[in-house]
Amino acid sequence: MQQVILALALLISSMIFAQTATNKSEVGISVTVSAVNALSDNGTVNFAFYNEENFMKQPIYSKSASVEKGKSTVVFENVPQGNYAIICFHDENENNRMDFDENRMPIESYGSSNNPLNFGPPEFVSSKFEVKSNALILEIKF
Numbered sequence: 001m002q003q004v005i006l007a008l009a010l011l012i013s014s015m016i017f018a019q020t021a022t023n024k025s026e027v028g029i030s031v032t033v034s035a036v037n038a039l040s041d042n043g044t045v046n047f048a049f050y051n052e053e054n055f056m057k058q059p060i061y062s063k064s065a066s067v068e069k070g071k072s073t074v075v076f077e078n079v080p081q082g083n084y085a086i087i088c089f090h091d092e093n094e095n096n097r098m099d100f101d102e103n104r105m106p107i108e109s110y111g112s113s114n115n116p117l118n119f120g121p122p123e124f125v126s127s128k129f130e131v132k133s134n135a136l137i138l139e140i141k142f
Contacts, residue, residue: 028078030135035088038070038111038142043092045072050085055124060084064091085127086113088140109142 012042035045044066048059063074067090089098099107103108112118116126 008089020058022108029131029133031076031079031084031086031131032073032137033076033086033113033140034071034073034088034138035067035090035142036071038067038072038090039142040092041067041069043067043090045090046096047074047076047077047086047088049079049084050084050087050124052085052124052128055085056087056121076088078109079131081131081133083128084113085122085129086138086140087122087123087127088112090142107113111140111142113138113140115139115141 026076031049033047035047038045044064046064046138047062049061050056050059054060061076061079065074067074072088072090085109089106090108091098092108093099098110101107110122112122112127113129114127116123129136
């Protein structure tokens with residue numbers, strides 16, 4: 001009888017340990033992103049978080065934040081390890097889309113992670129960063 005109770009206790013404790021280990025691995029890394037040089041405090045800054053497969057399509061995560069003293073900050077929680085890129089734009093008129101002139105040139109400020117000097121739309125290769133085991137803090141300049 002003692003062997004059965006001991007075996008049952010070991011089984012239950014191993015299930016609890018396995019559940020705890022699973023929960024820890026599901027918790028990802030936090031990535032804090034700030035747009036640091038907005039020209040005004042009007043509107044919001046919209047941030048979109050991508051991997052290579054969905055770059056500039058449907059973001060994995062998206063957040064918006066108000067602008068205070070030219071700076072807007074969001075935190076993406078529980079991000080799994082991997083390679084990602086972030087694009088943001090300053091939605092000054094709060095219409096939830098990036099505005100363009102008749103020549104399709106952006107009217108509102110935008111930027112991407114790593115602050116590449118691209119002429120044209122952002123590219124994943126020049127904007128990517130790696131999420132490993134430590135929290136990240138990124139600054140994007142328009």
